[in-house]
Amino acid sequence: MGKDLKRDITINDESGRPLLAADVFGMSIKFLVDDMLNNAGKGIDGGTIDVTVHETGSEHTLREIRPASGGDWGxxxxxxxxxxxxxxxxxxxxxxxxxxxxxxxxxxxxxxxxxxxxxxxxxxxxxxxxxxxxxxxxxxxxxxxxxxxxxxxxxxxxxxxxxxxxxxxxxxxxxxxLFDASVTKTVGHLKSVLSDGSLKDVRILLMVGGYSESPVLQRAVSEALPGTEVLIPAGASSVVLRGALIYGHNLSSISERILKFTHGTAYTPFFIEGIHPRSKRFKEKDGNQKIMLFKIYALERDREDPVYIDDDECFKIGELEIEFDEESNTSKRKVSLSMLFGGTEIMVEVEDICTGKKKITTIDFLG
Known part of the structure; x- marks a missing residue:
């Protein structure tokens, strides 16, 4: 393929949308370079311990039953x-x-x-x-x-x-x-996760990533979880990469996931005295506009739902703008916003109900 790669060649994403190959490769290279620069000196095989729970399904698929959690104890x-x-x-x-x-x-x-x-x-x-x-x-x-x-x-x-x-x-x-602090944090978190009554049937722990190859960590985990079979595959440091490649070729290999974040969009309700703080109050000059901007926010799923977008730990992940053919009274204009989850990125669609005009964008997970 490399010999025939040209500037106008396109490839399709998982939704069938055509993308310029040069843009995809350029974005990928930029992400890798940024990641290497941002993480320079932070350890050769990364710094986090991530624990997630899956169960096997039919036809060699996986169903996530607990989202990834952990910390920088790796x-x-x-x-x-x-x-x-x-x-x-x-x-x-x-x-x-x-x-x-x-x-x-x-x-x-x-x-x-x-x-x-x-x-x-x-x-x-x-x-x-x-x-x-x-x-x-x-x-x-x-x-x-x-x-x-x-x-x-x-x-x-x-x-x-x-x-x-x-x-x-x-x-x-x-x-x-030198391993004591890391091992203590890791084992403590594993015990905390597995103490959940809904996970009482978990009998196998699969350790992957470069740190999993450490005999010190392997022994600590095995001793802490005597009733659990600990498996470390050959080439554990490259397993995550190989898994990503498999998933890229077969998106159905993961049949179900649990969202780590709650997602929503910013909106402006009518001010109610005694409920909304006066500091949040503002008045529009008029009710007509030609453009409507949707700002998409996220919050960790185990947090209480935010009331305002500037609440602690609520953060913006993207935005989508739709332009009306002519000025319209916003209070009477109906616009539908939908978000599609399940792929490697979130697909967001806005539709003007009056005209049927649609605008679509995607939000990735690269930060």
């Missing part, structure tokens, strides 16, 4: 603990200078730490070895006027962390402690 939390360990060893000033001035060495160090995270086990008495960049050692020696090896030998980490040339040897005990 790999990024372990990475942060590693940063704190380095700060305790070399000091915050040296560490920050190293991160900003020696970015390539810092990235290499993160990659090596990522590898060690996926290898280290709880019971092992072995030493976790990592290369420490010469640039970091030089910065410390220059700033503190002391040798880093000597400083470690006389610190709280004496006998637990040792430095020989450019090799840092960390005791397994110290390394596993």
């Amino acid at each position: 790999s990024i939390m372990v990475d942060k603990e590693f940063e704190n360990l380095l700060i305790h060893i070399v000091g915050r000033t040296v560490f920050e200078k190293f991160k900003h001035e020696e970015k390539e060495d810092w990235l290499d160090m993160q990659r090596e730490f990522e590898s060690r995270k996926r290898e280290t086990t709880v019971d092992s008495e072995s030493i976790v070895g990592m290369r420490i960049p010469a640039s970091l050692i030089d910065l410390y020696n220059k700033h503190s006027q002391r040798d880093l090896c000597t400083s470690l030998a006389s610190s709280q980490y004496a006998g637990l962390i040792e430095l020989k040339r450019d090799k840092m040897k960390i005791s397994n005990k110290v390394f596993v402690q």
